[in-house]
Amino acid sequence: MKRGDMVKRSVRLLRALPRTLREDLLTTGAGPKGGHGQPRWLDWRPVITVPLVMAAVGLLVANTNLYAFRFGAGVDLGILFAGAQAAALVAVLYRPVPAWWASVIVTVLVTPFAAHAVPRPEEFARLGPAAFSGPAAPEVYPWNPTCVAVQAGVMFLLALRVRPRAGAGALAVTAVVGIACGATVSWNLGPGSVSSLAVLAVATTLGTALRSLAMTRTRLVVQEELTAEERARRTLLEERSRIARELHDVVAHHMSVISIQAQVVPHLVDNPSDELRENVEGIRRNAVDALTELRRVLGVLRSEDPSPPRAARHAPQPTLDQLDELIGNARTAGLAVTATTTGQRRPLSPGVELSAFRIVQEALSNAIRHAPGAPVRVEVGHQPDGVMVRVTNTAPARPAPPARGEGHGLLGMRERTAMLGGELAAGPTPDGGFDVTAILPALPAAEPTRPADPAEDPR
Template sequence: MKTGDVGKGRGDGSLVGDRLRMVARALRQDLLTVSEPVAERGRASEGWLAWRPALVVPLVIGAVIVMVGGTDEYAHRFHLGVQAGVALAGVQSGALVAALYRPLAAWWVTTAVTLVAGVWAGGRADPAVLFPWSGVGVGISALILFFVAITHRPRVVIETFVIGYGAGMLCVALAGERQNSPSGGLALVLFAIAGVVGGALRGRRVARKQLVVQEEITAEERARRTLLEERSRIARELHDVVAHHMSVISIQAQVAPHLVENPSEELRENLAGIRQNAVEALTELRRVLGVLRSEDPSAEAVRHAPQPSLDRLDELVANVRGAGLSVTADVLGTRRPLSPGVELSAFRIVQEALSNAMRHAPGAAVRILIAHHRAGLVVRVTNTAPARPVAPSPGAGHGLLGMRERTAMLGGELAVGATPDGGYEVSATLPLGESLGEPMGLPVGEPTGAPLGVLPLGSTPPQPEGTP
């Protein structure tokens, strides 16, 4: 033999040895795991596992019954004696109950009982007996294999099927004259049915879990995307409002020196500084929000159109009435100039509330209430119960997220919820502080008039000062 042939032979032997070690390692990992599968641990409330406590008592009763039948078979048909029959049948019946929580361990036990009974009985068993499993044993083995199939992956099921069935066929081969026993075919059919049905149920449960997880991830991503889109829209609107005012400040600071006769040098420097700061602030704001504006797919004329305010409330109500919704609008208190942010947020909240009423409460009557107070603006949109059944909506409450974002941006409060008569109500309080997020309130000593704050759902707001 050449040296190369010897090296080649050693290489082939080493490769075969590595493969055998890999197979042995896989079998040890798959079949010598006594605890519950990792994929199932902590998920006892899912699928059939939730019924395990309820199945214990019926299985115990069934185990006692099959123990009596198994004892009779092992003692009289396998001719092993009463004591051996009680021991083997008792161990096998106990494995049936243990299979609820430790299916692999129970499978090992019932396979060991089959081997012991088959080798021990040898050729002494009656010809009519299902050798080497026995009639009771083949049913218990199939049921335990079913428990293995619904808790373990298919590879483990195939391994247990092959080893368990192979152990029985080994006993048949050792018996010699029982090689043609029909029990092998019956065991093959029962084991195959148990493995296929259990694997199908496990696959269905796993697919359902994955679908639920995917739906949760999709809903979270959709909510996050909607929230980001709403924040981007608010940022663009805020940019338009702030840019307008900063531009006005810059122009006024530039024109102011020309309106004063013989302005001092200090006045010119201060006004120039004001203009410079306004221009720099406007530049920084546009730099930060420039990406958002560049991604806006709307037309240029629409992008630079004036933002809506409460002055367009009548137009909004008219459009909604044209769509078939019954709407009434009331304005309480003395109208006073509001900041563009409050005007825009109030308009958007009313707009979104009307859209929700049209979508979720068909045929309902809607009332809009705008109450002007000294310290803030109360916006309330209430609809009655729907006049006809409402089809399930695919929405996930993203409009409410936008309302909360707008209200929180202004330092206000928002309350939404069902009314006692079966309708729905949205109530927002927008403060008129000099800075965003400033708590609502009036200077000490000034009368407060009607109290402000988010009112209880379904209550009647107090009349502001100046209301007839």
């Protein structure tokens, strides 16, 4: 930033200072609520009020004796002034700025009484310091211990509740009022003014620091929540893209078959009519166009990921026929797997075959990562209206290594099941293991209802 710009900015800040102080110090608001911008322990204000009231009662008694008898204000005014200061010490928890103003005003109102009780400088010089020592020594107002304790408590709690600039403005006003009152009463008897102002400054700084720390923690929590939501959303989109890439091959196969069959139809009919040829050609053309669009969409989806090997890109999608090979690979990796198949094998749609295989594959991978040494049971049940796959493992034989990154396993299972209109149940078992059960219909539902985005599971 150039020097000229810095000067202009400083001038703007100085011009705006009166308006800023007016906005900060002439408000009756209760301050932030719900832990925003203040330490969380201030949410327990009813509990904090109890010890604060006890401290206020002690200061009330001390200041009443000071104002009523030593300053000669009388019992009534002494109780009134001391009570207002003690009440401000408690009320600052609920109405910080008005309570602070009350303590400042009381300081000004007590000053005339303190001025008559404190010897003037010429009298002090004439009689000497010895005449004003011991119990007869006058109080140094407003820097006597009880008044400083009230002001420090009010400033500390005020700084916890308001913005830093408001706390700084309140400290400046308090210091100016205190110095003016001290000069009016007995400037020569005020050697403790510097240390008293230091106490007020430390109290304000501590309150501001605690408030800033609370605000930082609040922002951090909010940012972590937003990050977690964004991560869950990104994980969901990545899983859906992966499922779309896999199902593309299935759909593309069917579209290719439709295109070829449409070309063959005219050759299977004797003397096909022009209308038949036109309709069949339309079917073939639409199938080719759809296949082209599918390839274009697949290119967009795959362009977001690192390019896999060419053989992997064009490999056929697996089905339940490759389940034995998958289980064999898991056993080679050290997993004790037992597999059972029930029911009569029926033809399933390619999407159901692929999803069932992927669910078993993901469940076995989860068992390897999160349940080392635990035996796993894989069940495939063929039913008249679909297929049921279940993968169950017992409690792990040894602690699992810490997971790296966020898991996609259960999220992908739920997405595949919801896409086909099936049902998925996954969760821990009473013996400490984990169970995944998916029921997939033989044919996808016409319009399956997609559930709400599931939360990420550590598995």
